[in-house]
Amino acid sequence: MPLSDQTVLAQARQCLAIEREALEATARVLDREFVAAVRAVEAAVAAGHKVIFSGVGKNAHIAEKLTGTLNSIGVPSCFLDPTQALHGDLGLCAAGDLAILLSNSGATGEMLRLLPLFEKFGLKTVALTGAPGSELARGADYRLLYSAPREACPLALAPTASTTAALALGDALAMVLLESRGLTREDFARYHPAGTLGMTLLLRVKDIMRTGEACPVLKEAKTTVQAAIFAMTKAKAGAVALVDAKGRLSGIFTDGDLRRSALNGGADFLRKPVGGFMTRGGKTVPADALAVEALKLFQQFKISDLFALDAKGRPTGYIDVQDLPKLKIL
Numbered sequence: 071m072p073l074s075d076q077t078v079l080a081q082a083r084q085c086l087a088i089e090r091e092a093l094e095a096t097a098r099v100l101d102r103e104f105v106a107a108v109r110a111v112e113a114a115v116a117a118g119h120k121v122i123f124s125g126v127g128k129n130a131h132i133a134e135k136l137t138g139t140l141n142s143i144g145v146p147s148c149f150l151d152p153t154q155a156l157h158g159d160l161g162l163c164a165a166g167d168l169a170i171l172l173s174n175s176g177a178t179g180e181m182l183r184l185l186p187l188f189e190k191f192g193l194k195t196v197a198l199t200g201a202p203g204s205e206l207a208r209g210a211d212y213r214l215l216y217s218a219p220r221e222a223c224p225l226a227l228a229p230t231a232s233t234t235a236a237l238a239l240g241d242a243l244a245m246v247l248l249e250s251r252g253l254t255r256e257d258f259a260r261y262h263p264a265g266t267l268g269m270t271l272l273l274r275v276k277d278i279m280r281t282g283e284a285c286p287v288l289k290e291a292k293t294t295v296q297a298a299i300f301a302m303t304k305a306k307a308g309a310v311a312l313v314d315a316k317g318r319l320s321g322i323f324t325d326g327d328l329r330r331s332a333l334n335g336g337a338d339f340l341r342k343p344v345g346g347f348m349t350r351g352g353k354t355v356p357a358d359a360l361a362v363e364a365l366k367l368f369q370q371f372k373i374s375d376l377f378a379l380d381a382k383g384r385p386t387g388y389i390d391v392q393d394l395p396k397l398k399i400l
Contacts, residue, residue, distance in 0.1 A: 085230065088222040092231035093238055095217035100242075107196050107212040108246050111145065114168040114194070120146040122163065122193070124155070125172030126180050128229045129236065133172050136240040143248045152180035155187070165192030170214070173197070174232045176204020185209045198240065200232050214239055273361040279378045279387025286310040287385050288344075290320050295331050295347060296340040298323045309375035311385040312348055318383040321345070322352035324375055354379050357386050364389055 073081070111121060121140055123133035133149055140147040150159060150169075163169075169188045171181045176199040185206070188195050197210035200218050207213050216239045222230035279285070286301040290312035301310045302323075309324040323344050331339045331347040339347075353371055355364045357378040364376055368391050378387035 081224075085222040088220060089231045089234045091220075092216070092218040092235040095219055096235045096239055099215055099217045103213045103215055104243075107214050108243060108250070110168055110194060110196065110212050111243070111247060112250060114166060115145055117166055119164065119166040119168065120148060122148055122150050122167055122169045123172070124150045124152050124169065124181065124184060126152055126178060128233050129172035129174070129178075132233060132237050132240065133170075135237065136170075136244065139241065139244045140247070143244060143253055144251065145244075145247055152184055155184060160187060160191065163188065163191045163193055167191075167193045168196065169193050170196040170198055171206060171210065172199070172236060173204075173206050174200045174218070174229065174236065176201035176206035178206070181206055182209070198236060200235065214243065274357075275355055275359050275361055275364050275378045275389070276357040276387065278361050278364075278393065279357065279389050280305075280307070280393070281387050285377075285385065285388040288312055290314060290343075290345050290348070293344045294341055295323075295328070295335070295344050298344045298348075299328060299340075305388075307375070307388055308390055309377070309388070311377045311388070312344060313385065319352070319354060319377065319379060319385050321348040321350045322375070322377060323348040352377070354385075355389075356381075365394060368394070 114121065121137075123137045124130075125133040130149075130151070137147045137149045148162060150162065169184070171184060173181045176197060182205060185195060194212070195210040196212040196214055197204075197206045198214040198216075199207050200216050201207060202213065202215050207215070216232075216235035218232040218235045220226070221228065221232060284305050284307070286305040286307050286309075288298060288301055288310055291314075293312060298310045298312075302308065302325075309322050311319055312321045312323060314320045327347050327349060331342075335342055335347065353367055353373055354377050355367055357380055359378075364378075367373070367376060374391045376389045376391075377385045378389065380386045
């Protein structure tokens, strides 16, 4: 029997509420066990070893996702199919590796069969489970414990809240490792060189900035407000960079400065030196900086124009905030 629109929405909200409940419960049960598991991963990686995830059913998909997440932050990881492990794939295991075994009940036969085999191969083990008193949890060296009081499935059969909690706990492990390893945006970009994400992370200011005639630069000492307006208009820019005798940036004259000069500069403001109205210094970015650093400046200071400087403080490029969407930086 088809559900009414109202029932569809009510059921969906109920599902989300139950899964949220599992996440909140998991956050409450985090304790020293989680810290110990983090330290175990750190120690294994520091010694040049890898992390091995294993699970069956829905947990296999979660294990594969967490494998990818850890690899993306520079923690060498792989997925081991428990069935194939018993038929030769245990060859990927090496003494010192760390195995993370996923099982909500902690009683999954395949996971329990792997425990003594991993011990024989010299691996430490982590049980990622919702059953702290289970055989898997008791037999593992470390435990990553989550709590899912009930499943969102109306039949209480399909893994829903439990798999959400397991995935979120694995993500929490990964994000803690990311911070503890001091991963930077540049490090992250090295592991994501392709696609939109890779392009965004690898782009530098010098790759996106306007140069040449599109980057208006004038000498402060010889420039009037009128000349600055002409330069901005010709370059189709919202600002002009003013430099000193050595070509170093001394200030920026923007559309906002123009309006203020018109209001406060008197009837002959166009003939007056631009230095009396420009913004001294102004916000700038190194030309070699990552493009995302320019984006952060735009967002932090709510500005529309940004000049890029070389190592000697000379303006070499210009970025208008309107350039960013088409470059897929925003």
